[in-house]
Amino acid sequence: MAVDLTLDVLTVAPALLGAHVRVHGVTLLLTEVEAYAGTDDPAAHAYRGWRPRTRHLFEPPGTLYCYRSYGIHICANVVCGPAGSGSAVLLRAGRVVDGLEFARSRRPGVPDARLARGPGCLGQALALTLDDSGRRFGQGGLELLPAAEPAVATVSGPRVGVSVAARRPWRFWLPGEPSVSAYRASPRLREITSVLGDPHAG
DNA sequence: GCTTTGATAGACT
DNA sequence: GTCTATCAAAGCA
Structure with a gap:
């Protein structure tokens, strides 16, 4: 059952948990993602509309941004939602299920469970570069394989490192996965928090 | 032009 | 738990 990437990003994001991403010789089972709802989402890169850097966000669903x-870090998103909505799912973490040798060589000395723990590490393990932005899943060796079966359970919570709209629980992960990164509030949010109180409450 | 700011990660106390 | 390297874009003047 393929994931319909044209659906709302909040539908697509949890559906991608357990799916496989294959690129540059490594296959990753996605264990943690975050939803960014395009121009409706103050935390999304697409919020302020089309920019040269974010141009690929406004391309058809199934584009890699x-x-x-x-x-120093390269983070990867899957463009989804209605065409031109600018919505995307940030790939935050995954478990390497194939191409372990490649991933290990790209991150020497790192335990297998942490090869793709965190969006920057994930990009490094997959050897992603900005040249990969704009590629389409299903073309040129870039593949998105649906989960064998829907995830048994998923958990959601606030997005990591986001200083606005912090109350939107648009981070999704598979419970119990060692490859899921720890929650870290944005440095800026931490300042705000110290003055206004806990934004996670309420 | 110049300043500010991160969708981070790793080192450090 | 706290601190910060590092740099491209965005935002502003």
Whole structure:
């Protein structure tokens, strides 16, 4: 049962848990994702509309959108939702199920369970670069394979490192997976929190 | 032009 | 638990 990427991002995101992503010789089972609802979502890169950097977000569902974070990391998103909505699912973490040798060589000294723990690590394990942004799943060796069966259970919570709309529980993960990254509030949110109180409450 | 800011990760106390 | 390297874009003047 393939995931219909044209559905709402909040439907697509949890449906991608357990799915496989294959690129650059490594296959990853997705264990953690976050939903970003395009121009409706203050935390999304697409919120302020089309920009040169975010152009691939506005391409058809099934497009890969990669961006550079904090100077050194490459994070990957799957564009989804209605065409042109700018919605995407951030791939935060996964478990390497094939191509372990490649992933290990790209992240020397890292235990297998942590090869793709966190969006920056995931990009590194998959050897993603900004040149991969704009590629389409299903073409040129970039594949998105649906989960063999729907996830037994999923959990949701606030998105990591997001300083706005922090109350939207749009992070989804598979409970009990060692490859799921720990929650970290945005540095900016932490400042705000210290003054206004806990934004996770309520 | 110049300043601010991250959808981070790893090192450190 | 806290601190920060690092750099491309965005935002502003």
